[in-house]
Amino acid sequence: MSEQGPALVYRLEMRDVVKTFPGVKALNHAQLKLRPGTVHALVGENGAGKSTLMKCMFGIYKMDAGEIYYEGRKVTIADPLMALNLGIAMVHQELQPIPERSVAENIYVGRYPMKKLLGFIPVVDHEAMYRNTAALLKEVSMSFDPKQKLGTLSVSQMQSVEIAKAVSADCKVLILDEPTSSLTSHEVEALFRIIESLKAKGVAIVYISHKMDEILRISDEVTIMRDGQYIGTWPAGELTINKIITQMVGRELANLYPPRHNVPSEPVFEVRDFTSINPRSFRGVSFNLRKGEILGVGGLVGAQRTELMEGLFGIRAHSKGSIYHLGEEIRITRPQDAIRKSIALLTEDRRATGIFGVLSVADNVSIASLDQYLQFRVMLNDKKIAQLVKDNVEKLSIKTPSGKTLIQSLSGGNQQKVLISRWLANDPQILILDEPTRGIDVGAKYEIYCIIAELAAQGKSIIMISSEMGELIGMSDRILVMCDGRLTGFVQGQDATQENIMALATQFS
């Protein structure tokens, strides 16, 4: 107990936090100092390490190095339960509700109010649970039934439940990770009122958001992160939107992207009135794509961009709309259909829908193009496959000890290159790249940009979803913007600015 932190200016301090995932250094000596009774905004581009830092604080991830001081005392937070016991609560970016259980049970899961039946059998005190829940919901200005199944609520209502849950834990530190990404402006105001009242009670609040106006309005201090590193902490009053963005990006945008020599020509792909079977997802989307064009796709989280692309690729079903390839209507109901029409999709979540972790680089490269390597109709030609792997490793400068290495031991950037070569092996004419540089180190990002530029110069058509403004503006010939499942407009690459894209991306909110 001799290890005392500095004087109790801070409720919680994180010092020199390091966290490495296979292939990428997510946090590199990150810092955070929270004062009681303040809102502390944590900002940075996607992949800057904000959520990772918070997951370290909340005990979801184990830090490789670094220290956490809570009220001046050095603590080790091994799991979320420990964090909760200390008084740290977190509203996750991706909600983790149990839709088949009631609102009340979702709020009290893991810490149900108990009573003794017949004086000795411990049972859940449902009465107390429902009563407390009703009071809590009132506090966050929500008026639904505590017994209602959580799954029947809208996303924003579920978000409110999550916040009510955090409030109910009587926390001293509250982490809000993108709490407004799916809220209406009315609901945002309600949230801000809750934040103010928590502040008055002395709670230290971490507020992660991409919305600059919100940050400047609600926060007292701002910590900026970039590529897993701590850039600095400023009083919110000293900052402007421009100052924050400059610190977030940290370098001249002009040098970040390679020169492009592609010349968009005639349209090769057209989508008309494309509508999901899910009424909350994409609807009425029409656009075309030119040969040799890089079409950026912008929008906020939840704009249904990924869903749209997965719909076009046959992973998700659509109820209405048509797709034309070289002027001819095509039907795509499953990925094989799309692949046959020379379309490739590099998915957003590399781990979940991209790599085969336990398989070799060679298997990962060749899996989508095995048809080409059959001899005598059944046997695969190992020599040709080895050649394909060798060619791609050289062409995309994939750093791997050999083709037999398991892909999970490569860095994120190299895994991404392996996935790109998987699709290039099919010689696709249309490549849909969903967040192609997510979770990749800065150096590798530039290499991916070069590959994209080169592919477009060869006359391939690229659709690139990106949540990084710089990347969208720096790489696209044209930017399609979506908001709430609908296409809200196009911006030409040379005219694109953060502001005009954001205006389209928030059209319905």
Next chain:
Amino acid sequence: MQSPAEAKPRSLSQLGKTLSDNVIIVGIVLLTVVVGVLRNNFFSEANFRNLISNTAIRFIIAVGVSGCLITKGTDLSAGRVAGLSACISAILLQRSDYINRFYKDLPDLPIIGVLALVMVVCAVIGCVNGAVVAYLKVPPFIATLGMQTLVYGICLVYTGAQPIGSLRADYAGLATGYVGTPMASYTAIIAVVIGLLMWFLYNKTRHGKYMYAIGGNENAAEVAGVNVGKSKMTIYMLAAVLYGLCGFLLAAKSGGASVNMGMSYELEAIAGCTIGGVSVNGGVGKISGILVGVLVFELLKIALQFLGVKTEYTYIVQGVVIITAVALDIQKYLSKK
């Protein structure tokens, strides 16, 4: 990246890792050696012949189940399907002069024809398993557990729960026959051929690559254009065909069949696969590993027998080994996270 000075300790630690990864194999082999030294008739020809034919039959089943395991599924109907196949084979290949013949006036059928027939019957069962798993998305554990009971029921109804004996000499001779040396029994040769064919299928064909990909990451496989449903159908169907072959051989070996034949073979097969490095987390598993796993599991059974452990107790030991094997496999996966 590795400096030469570090190379040696690394290969030593590599050896240590290999040993700890295969702790069950190492343990059982040590046990066998000890038993071999203690019991002088352990290293006898008869014992080896017995070991080889037991291993051969169980290897065929295990190879079938391995495809299901590699794609993160399982097949608990394996033993009962083999049992049904054994019963049908025995019924159709009874001696014509046998008084209690199941079909009194059945002409002598060609053995190969009967084999083909039971394989087709089993293929149909496998297709149902595959369809339920792949298209109705019933968890394989439940789907095949249901099929296990269902097939047992069919077998009971069909045979009337009567044991079937007095097999034709040419059929029973399949089990006793051999080429050159008694070690190279027909059963062993068939198992080797199956092993080679399956090795080819797993390593040299599209189907094999798709199978490993589905096990490695089913969603990614779907995105990469793999027809996951079709692949799974093929896997479960092929597995059942192998159980069919196994049941056919089993009846010949036993000189008859009964409804309880093949019971709980699926568990031994899963044990053999897991001990041999097939991961229940999917995407990993080799034919050679399965052979080692099955062989080692058979060695364990024989060693216990020679030690004079009562059958009741051997079940307990086998259960412990199976759970341990899967637990160790899962730990390997967890430590990677």
